[in-house]
Amino acid sequence: MIYFKNVSKVYDNGSVALDHANVHIKKGEFVFVVGASGAGKSTFIKLLDHEELPTEGTVIVDGIDVTKLRKGRVPYLRRRMGIVFQDFRLLPNKTAEENVAFAMEVIEAPRRLIKERVRNVLDLVGLVGKADALPKNLSGGEQQRVAIARAIVNRPLLLIADEPTGNLDPETSKGIMEIFTKINHMGTTVVMVTHDQTLVDMMNKRVIEIVDGKIVRDVQQGGYDYED
Numbered sequence: 001m002i003y004f005k006n007v008s009k010v011y012d013n014g015s016v017a018l019d020h021a022n023v024h025i026k027k028g029e030f031v032f033v034v035g036a037s038g039a040g041k042s043t044f045i046k047l048l049d050h051e052e053l054p055t056e057g058t059v060i061v062d063g064i065d066v067t068k069l070r071k072g073r074v075p076y077l078r079r080r081m082g083i084v085f086q087d088f089r090l091l092p093n094k095t096a097e098e099n100v101a102f103a104m105e106v107i108e109a110p111r112r113l114i115k116e117r118v119r120n121v122l123d124l125v126g127l128v129g130k131a132d133a134l135p136k137n138l139s140g141g142e143q144q145r146v147a148i149a150r151a152i153v154n155r156p157l158l159l160i161a162d163e164p165t166g167n168l169d170p171e172t173s174k175g176i177m178e179i180f181t182k183i184n185h186m187g188t189t190v191v192m193v194t195h196d197q198t199l200v201d202m203m204n205k206r207v208i209e210i211v212d213g214k215i216v217r218d219v220q221q222g223g224y225d226y227e228d
């Protein structure tokens with residue numbers, strides 16, 4: 001699903017965000033990416049969706065060489081992934097349901113399919129009762145669940161989450177992890193950047209740790225820290 005082959009990213013100001021990184025993530029895996037602020041985690045994600053290009057090396061996502069992708073093909077790459085952010089990024093003037101439907105409208109899905117799929121994903125994230133609520137009337141956890149529904153409604157192969165629980169309390173965060181687990185069990189590959197030690201330790205999934213742009217640890221079933 002994802003290959004990083006000898007990938008380095010040096011920004012124009014000389015910051016080395018990734019330093020000869022090699023990673024292979026298989027279809028269906030659930031992977032945490034951990035590391036201190038400035039370690040290179042966001043850069044790792046930005047290289048997946050062609051927001052940034054590597055200075056050196058090759059990035060392959062679902063058989064697509066992202067580093068050789070022409071601009072016009074970027075939307076096709078991005079359709080293969082759903083992205084969830086720490087700050088939810090919902091459209092404030094659209095209801096929960098409309099926020100999710102919008103992701104299908106932009107790819108011109110047929111109306112009947114939109115209706116059916118939106119109901120299904122709102123059910124999956126436990127929000128059918130809040131379909132008509134605006135984001136400002138939803139809790140943080142509920143807003144994040146809308147964002148997750150929006151990210152998966154087009155059935156991406158890959159779900160990317162950048163600090164998805166960063167603004168949520170521990171109980172709410174656990175609920176979000178249960179949803180990610182369900183989505184992962186449906187076959188979607190999940191890559192989640194996080195600082196949340198409790199969640200990583202609880203989940204016992206693959207952990208990739210980045211320090212100063214270098215992958216210093218990559219364990220199949222690990223915790224946040226080394227001592228496991």
Ligand code: ADP
Pocket residue numbers: 011012013015016017035036037038039040041042043044
């Ligand atoms: P993290 O997500 O782990 O906090 P980042 O990938 O955001 O780390 O950043 C890695 C390094 O690259 C840091 O030193 C950061 O300052 C630098 N960096 C990130 N984005 C840019 C940019 N657009 N221009 C210059 N330097 C950047």
Ligand code: ADP
Pocket residue numbers: 121152153155156183186187188
């Ligand atoms: P269709 O709407 O094409 O008839 P189904 O609803 O029967 O498809 O689902 C087809 C497959 O996709 C099932 O295996 C189902 O578990 C899976 N699936 C449904 N929704 C999602 C989703 N959001 N993410 C990943 N897989 C999903």
